[in-house]
Amino acid sequence: MLTATAMSIITLITDFGTRDGFVGAMKGVIARSTHTPVIDITHDVPRHDVAHAAWIVATACREFPKGTIHVVVVDPGVGGERTGVVVRAHDHYFIGPDNGVFAYVTEGHHEAWAIRFPRFMAPRVSPTFHGRDVFAIAARRLATGDEPNLAGPRVGLVGMLPWGVRQAGEGRVVHIDHFGNLVSDLPAGEAGTAVTVGGQTLAIASTYEDVDVGALVTYVGSAGTIEIAVREGRADHLLGVARGALVMPAREPSTLGPYR
Amino acid sequence: MLTATAMSIITLITDFGTRDGFVGAMKGVIARSTHTPVIDITHDVPRHDVAHAAWIVATACREFPKGTIHVVVVDPGVGGERTGVVVRAHDHYFIGPDNGVFAYVTEGHHEAWAIRFPRFMAPRVSPTFHGRDVFAIAARRLATGDEPNLAGPRVGLVGMLPWGVRQAGEGRVVHIDHFGNLVSDLPAGEAGTAVTVGGQTLAIASTYEDVDVGALVTYVGSAGTIEIAVREGRADHLLGVARGALVMPAREPSTLGPYR
Amino acid sequence: MLTATAMSIITLITDFGTRDGFVGAMKGVIARSTHTPVIDITHDVPRHDVAHAAWIVATACREFPKGTIHVVVVDPGVGGERTGVVVRAHDHYFIGPDNGVFAYVTEGHHEAWAIRFPRFMAPRVSPTFHGRDVFAIAARRLATGDEPNLAGPRVGLVGMLPWGVRQAGEGRVVHIDHFGNLVSDLPAGEAGTAVTVGGQTLAIASTYEDVDVGALVTYVGSAGTIEIAVREGRADHLLGVARGALVMPAREPSTLGPYR
Numbered sequence: 001m002l003t004a005t006a007m008s009i010i011t012l013i014t015d016f017g018t019r020d021g022f023v024g025a026m027k028g029v030i031a032r033s034t035h036t037p038v039i040d041i042t043h044d045v046p047r048h049d050v051a052h053a054a055w056i057v058a059t060a061c062r063e064f065p066k067g068t069i070h071v072v073v074v075d076p077g078v079g080g081e082r083t084g085v086v087v088r089a090h091d092h093y094f095i096g097p098d099n100g101v102f103a104y105v106t107e108g109h110h111e112a113w114a115i116r117f118p119r120f121m122a123p124r125v126s127p128t129f130h131g132r133d134v135f136a137i138a139a140r141r142l143a144t145g146d147e148p149n150l151a152g153p154r155v156g157l158v159g160m161l162p163w164g165v166r167q168a169g170e171g172r173v174v175h176i177d178h179f180g181n182l183v184s185d186l187p188a189g190e191a192g193t194a195v196t197v198g199g200q201t202l203a204i205a206s207t208y209e210d211v212d213v214g215a216l217v218t219y220v221g222s223a224g225t226i227e228i229a230v231r232e233g234r235a236d237h238l239l240g241v242a243r244g245a246l247v248m249p250a251r252e253p254s255t256l257g258p259y260r
Numbered sequence: 261m262l263t264a265t266a267m268s269i270i271t272l273i274t275d276f277g278t279r280d281g282f283v284g285a286m287k288g289v290i291a292r293s294t295h296t297p298v299i300d301i302t303h304d305v306p307r308h309d310v311a312h313a314a315w316i317v318a319t320a321c322r323e324f325p326k327g328t329i330h331v332v333v334v335d336p337g338v339g340g341e342r343t344g345v346v347v348r349a350h351d352h353y354f355i356g357p358d359n360g361v362f363a364y365v366t367e368g369h370h371e372a373w374a375i376r377f378p379r380f381m382a383p384r385v386s387p388t389f390h391g392r393d394v395f396a397i398a399a400r401r402l403a404t405g406d407e408p409n410l411a412g413p414r415v416g417l418v419g420m421l422p423w424g425v426r427q428a429g430e431g432r433v434v435h436i437d438h439f440g441n442l443v444s445d446l447p448a449g450e451a452g453t454a455v456t457v458g459g460q461t462l463a464i465a466s467t468y469e470d471v472d473v474g475a476l477v478t479y480v481g482s483a484g485t486i487e488i489a490v491r492e493g494r495a496d497h498l499l500g501v502a503r504g505a506l507v508m509p510a511r512e513p514s515t516l517g518p519y520r
Numbered sequence: 521m522l523t524a525t526a527m528s529i530i531t532l533i534t535d536f537g538t539r540d541g542f543v544g545a546m547k548g549v550i551a552r553s554t555h556t557p558v559i560d561i562t563h564d565v566p567r568h569d570v571a572h573a574a575w576i577v578a579t580a581c582r583e584f585p586k587g588t589i590h591v592v593v594v595d596p597g598v599g600g601e602r603t604g605v606v607v608r609a610h611d612h613y614f615i616g617p618d619n620g621v622f623a624y625v626t627e628g629h630h631e632a633w634a635i636r637f638p639r640f641m642a643p644r645v646s647p648t649f650h651g652r653d654v655f656a657i658a659a660r661r662l663a664t665g666d667e668p669n670l671a672g673p674r675v676g677l678v679g680m681l682p683w684g685v686r687q688a689g690e691g692r693v694v695h696i697d698h699f700g701n702l703v704s705d706l707p708a709g710e711a712g713t714a715v716t717v718g719g720q721t722l723a724i725a726s727t728y729e730d731v732d733v734g735a736l737v738t739y740v741g742s743a744g745t746i747e748i749a750v751r752e753g754r755a756d757h758l759l760g761v762a763r764g765a766l767v768m769p770a771r772e773p774s775t776l777g778p779y780r
Contacts, residue, residue, distance in 0.1 A: 009551055011544065017304075017438035018278075018538075019312075021320030024271065024301030025482075028323025031269055031299070039551070040300070040560070041544030044537075047439065048492075052539075060541030063548025063652070076492070079467035127467045129482035132323065178537035179567065207599035207647045222545075222649035232568070232596070277564075277698035278538075279572075281580030284531065284561030285742075288583025291529055291559070298559070307699065308752075336752070339727035387727045389742035392583065 010038045010139050014073040015045040029136040036143040048076040050100045051161050055175040058104035059223045071139045072096035079127035084115040084134050086148040095138045100159035116152030163244050171247040180234025183227050184247040188220040194250035195226055198241040201250045270298045270399050274333040275305040289396040296403040308336040310360045311421050315435040318364035319483045331399045332356035339387035344375040344394050346408040355398045360419035376412030423504050431507040440494025443487050444507040448480040454510035455486055458501040461510045530558045530659050533576055534593040535565040549656040556663040568596040570620045571681050575695040578624035579743045591659045592616035599647035604635040604654050606668040615658045620679035636672030683764050691767040700754025703747050704767040708740040714770035715746055718761040721770045
């Protein structure tokens, strides 16, 4: 049985931005009872963008060591009906609202507990700041040795992303990164030698340098899935497709680009 | 007597932004003589916005454990006449310019010392970068066990905010957060069941979900004071009020919203 | 011989921004094998702006203690021909692409090794994310005691900045900071009492307060070089000069401002 210990790490993913004191308040709450290192993953998730957060959880959190506690506060329903949860998956802990932020990371085996017992909350819980009054407290409880069943009863997760669960043999644009690259969830192994997206068929290249500056390039991204970029440009602007757009293995090889 | 020790924490609040090396230089100076953890609260205070910094000091710093050393560098008068100070209040230390950034946190009992002795400065002090050459040095002195009277003589603080000290029974918009929410300094206990702001009377609700999307909602915020938001929108844009605007308990109950 | 140890520090300078999981992934990779503290210098280098990164390396990194490991990932050529390197200079380590980011910090004595051996890389290296799969791995190798010659063979650095190496007696605008200040590489000791830039001759003042609000002010900046600012304004907008513009000692004293 995995137990987080005083040697574990706490990471933070929020949409709080960095202009205010919200993130600092969470760090202060954690520091009040543990020296566990707190690592910022990002506080610049676009406001209320659950799918953006879910992709970061899927790709960044997995690089951390087993036992890491990831706190994810992108929570448009704070103060309402959604359930705050502790999730255990891939030998990591995840803490946040059950609204889809854990959709990718819980595709396989996982366990979840509702955060319901007072031990995992501040004595007074602000209806608008569960990051400080619930999730940071829960993180320090796990970091100091509590088992997750001290948070509350076992629950099944209900949060989903707009595009549901991926079907084998197809993918979607699930993330648009800082550089305007379109990141899909289509694994390289299912893509063959070319994909179609936004009405275009694009051959899969090895590196950016396989194409001219300003041209579209499709390649296996750092998450092991198909990505579409523009060399020294922005693919989101050029292709004009949004998240959720289908990325399908092409039936026939493209004539537009190099093969691997 | 409170003494900061090697187990304490140093936090940073600046308006340096994150594009340059200023924040890194401060962290380097601290790391040269102590392993004390350094925690970023924010570096995105709007340039020279003393009141913005003061609110973050008031709300985020208090969550940290006793003995924490908070370094606050929002300092339009750097190199000029204002005094750099070490402040002790609420069993925390605060280091920065005496220009109003400590206005809220020093409303009650506090002590202050001017930073004047060479021990609390670099051998050569740049006129434009006291964050590195004065305040970071002062922080590492306290973190490694110096008493604050080694910084310089006791002084009375003179820095103020534009709206001075709050009078009982009234409040003002003192902060506009990342989400466009208007944060006042009117404590919930003085607000009754409704407030007036910007010519409107608004009943105090429990949660965002008490109102429709796009509507104004007034509630007790995470600082324990009255806040005005727009559900899934920006109250600053909708109401058009600026910081300093009065937020007063309403004489008669509003007919515009739910009661608690 | 300098050896980084488990007590060293790792710093990060990237152009990854903070919206995605890239930085978090690098931190996770490092945390998997060492408790070495990781300190963010900046992730907001403008995309692919090698010169911007080089200036931050020159000015922020030197404040850290000897043995610090600085990871610099501003890497427009990732996946192509440029060489990833470990550099030792000024008793610090620097890790990143050999594309000019280390130009200033290697002006004096330094040594460099290509990162070529598998020990300094992930088992599978993504062509687009060497920050995670090469440079973060290299950092944790050094942090846990590896000598840099375990990375690969000694190499000479070839990366340069557009303006080459500075000649004695002249300088250039090499950085424009968050506040719009023009930062030159002209040392104070070579500037005399006035400089010419953008067709104007400007006397060197002591502090911002030597000039009126909105006026140009030239002074010795925090790096010990000449800077040009506008008091409570932006010098980049007012003067309209770009990086690379010459900043020369003036032949005759200016009549435009105060002397020191």
